[in-house]
Amino acid sequence: MDSAGPASAATAPMSLEELLHRHEQMLVKLSGDVASLTQAFAQRIPLAEDQPPAAPPQVKPVLSSPLCPPSGPPPPARLVDGQEVFNITRIMDSRRRGRGVQYLVDWEGYGPEERSWVPRSAVLAPGLLREFHRRHPGFSPA
Structure with missing residues (x-):
């Protein structure tokens, strides 16, 4: 200063x-x-060529643990009218896209990284839709 x-x-x-x-x-x-x-x-700091080679990392992936048991494979798809259909655990959210509605769905047997937005026509479980709109009354489908 x-x-x-x-x-x-x-x-x-x-x-x-x-x-x-x-x-x-x-x-x-x-x-x-x-x-x-x-x-x-x-x-x-010594230059890199003066240093001995680094030891390989000692971290290994955990295949199973009492805290995180291995999960089984996801359930197979069912055939409905000749098309593969997967089970939805719950509907997480909804959004308007164009003139339609999309739902963020949690797929049965898959992790949260596999959640995806699907159009209303792809949700074949009217009970899940009713339950979602009962819990979220502010959003009405188009």
Whole structure:
């Protein structure tokens, strides 16, 4: 900081040019500090070719654990009118898209990363739709 101190800064406002000049000086000082820190860092850290090779990581994937038992395979698709149909555990959310409605569904036997938006026509469970709209009365389907 300058030696003028906060008392003189409070009595006379700085012009934009003075303010820019002061910030420019601070940036020049800061870039000099960064350069000296970079040089000091480079002197203290050995180069990569001087270091012995790193040991392989000791972390291994967990296949099963009492805290996270292995999940079974997802249930197979059913055939309805010649098309594969998957079971929906619950409807999570809804949104309007164009003139239609889409639902965010949680698929039976799949994790949360597999949730997806499907059109209303793809939800073949009227009970799940009624339950969703009973819990969320503010949203009415188109």
